[in-house]
Amino acid sequence: MDLAGPHTSTLPSPKSKKALGLKYHPRPAALDSRAAANPRPLRHFALAFAFASAPSLSPSGSAMAGAAVLNERIISSMSQKHVAAHPWHDLEIGPGAPEFFNCVVEIPRGSKVKYELDKASGLIKVDRVLYSSVVYPHNYGFIPRTLCEDSDPMDVLILMQEQVVPGCFLRARAIGLMPMIDQGEKDDKIIAVCADDPEFRHYTDITDLPPHRLQEIRRFFEDYKKNENKEVAVNEFLPAKDAINAIKYSMDLYGSYIIESLRK
Template sequence: MIIFQLQVVEITKGSKVKYELDKKTGLIKVDRILYSSVVYPHNYGFIPRTLCEDGDPMDVLVLMQEPVIPGCFLRARAIGLMPMIDQGEKDDKIIAVCADDPEYRHYTDIKQLPPHRLAEIRRFFEDCILLVFIIKHKFCSTFFFFHGILNECSDKKNENKEVAVNDFLPSETAHEAIQYSMDLYAEYILQTLRR
């Protein structure tokens, strides 16, 4: 089993505060407060030295008993991949377990998790993304309505709003996705050095 270092940067388990790594400063900033009563079900972050097609590092949700502070490193084992589409773009998530948590470290594949846990994870991402879209779309529509400009919010991104969380894929697929994102990162670094 592959155990990797993870830097949790966006949200701790049970929090509504979404943090994000500011690429210019290297500091962690507050991106937003989640809408409604939605909270992250587990610690969420990224795998360092990876790059995905969206230009960001590989996202990962780490199952463990306790929340951890943003910016800390922990050892995790990928147990599956959650293929996801957000606003028409690929936005897959690695599902992992903390390698040092006695409650979760024995899991080696996503199929070993209880069905309720998988439903909880799926529902969180579906609801969270949809809520962000609805709130932004309502604000935009209201703003332009009051300013006498109709249909300004119906750009392609809003018209084609799609949130799709597909079936969870096994740990082997997660390992392949991580390796691919590491290769993309290495290629990006090489291209940057050649400039």
Template sequence: MNIYMSPPIEIVTTKNYAEKQASVPPLNERILSSLTHRSVAAHPWHDLEIGPEAPVIFNCVVEIGKGSKVKYELDKTTGLIKVDRILYSSVVYPHNYGFIPRTLCEDNDPIDVLVIMQVVEIGKGSKVKYELDKTTGLIKVDRILYSSVVYPHNYGFIPRTLCEDNDPIDVLVIMQEPVIPGCFLRAKAIGLMPMIDQGEKDDKIIAVCADDPEYRHYNDIKELPPHRLAEIRRFFEDYKKNENKEVAVNDFLPATAAYEAVQHSMDLYADYVMETLRR
């Protein structure tokens, strides 16, 4: 016959209860202890390497995917992609759009890049504007585009770059497929789209995905079909109109201008960000 013994009943006294409570750290201390052992997520702007072949071929963070009507952005504090807004006009991003890591422009943002395929904030075809949250490093929804347009291509930023607006440089990446926000990819700069957003410089790097067999052979923006450039221009001219915001797009510049912009934002990042981190 099997005999099952119940565990002894512990008699709780005021003394041993106090001893047990003393051995258990306060809740806030337990939380802090846990946090000190938690791995920290990489920040797409600062921690992602730009790549050994920069400024010709570089990693870039996609904020907005091709075909998206959502304007996503990198949140500088968290490192996450956040939704900035939904485009107000009936346009979408013609190619993937984002920024080049470890670059810095005069607007204190990383240099923008349009990839025809970096960290991606907004996927192609999206009407949701995502942005990187700089505090948490997560991708957040900034807004839904106000216009009936979607991002024509994947859109994001280039890590470890900095522009004058204190953001990494934006990049629009042209490629065959939309990608999920927050991913990173290899992009090749083929041109620069000078843009003024509400009176402030907000240039975009136009790039292609370096690992997309359909687009990786492009080396300069002049090789793209004229209609492709027209749809990119039209998207950026229209996507904020229903927000009563003015955007001016100037003539596209060649790949050499993009290289210079990326290199400049890399230098700004090194000068302003890295020096601050060393202090």
């Protein structure tokens, strides 16, 4: 997916149901009566976990047959009127999107531990400790209710004065896009600043940043997988307008799955 250029409406083909989180089971017939009796929770869970019923699409983009499915845990939680929030699906992206948006921090600045979202539980898990003697130069996470062609939410690097704890969310502003190829696949990163940090909130474009800071960011992503014998290539940074377009595209892609799943 070329996030910097023209986009098509072709949906990605998920690698597996597991890749999008949760173990799914056939939709019970009794669900319709529950929906009539309690429509608001049903709509909430349908939107929050719509990937449960999203069918895989062929490479040509044509829809494949697939029955609607729903997680048993969701149904149980509906009857008990409580469920743990999932940061990818339940947290709103925010009214200022795509320029301003909420984002969830997975990895704090200065960490050598690569934390990441566990899609099934919504918790932040330890993926690995970095093999190289480098640490994350800034807080790193994802934008909720977005989707990229690798079946993951959009990645974001957030510049701010302080490190923050994994799992928290904050309001950020997109200032640039870092096009990246990770082992032959596109893995672009949004460069953003914390919208509520007085030192960084005035930045509006990546050209406002000192060249050395951009070089630090580039060098980290070029080097952090070298000792794993994994190749990463970073291209030239792109301005804020390209980042905003990329976020908008990932929002539309996520929304397309929601709409498609609710039709089933």
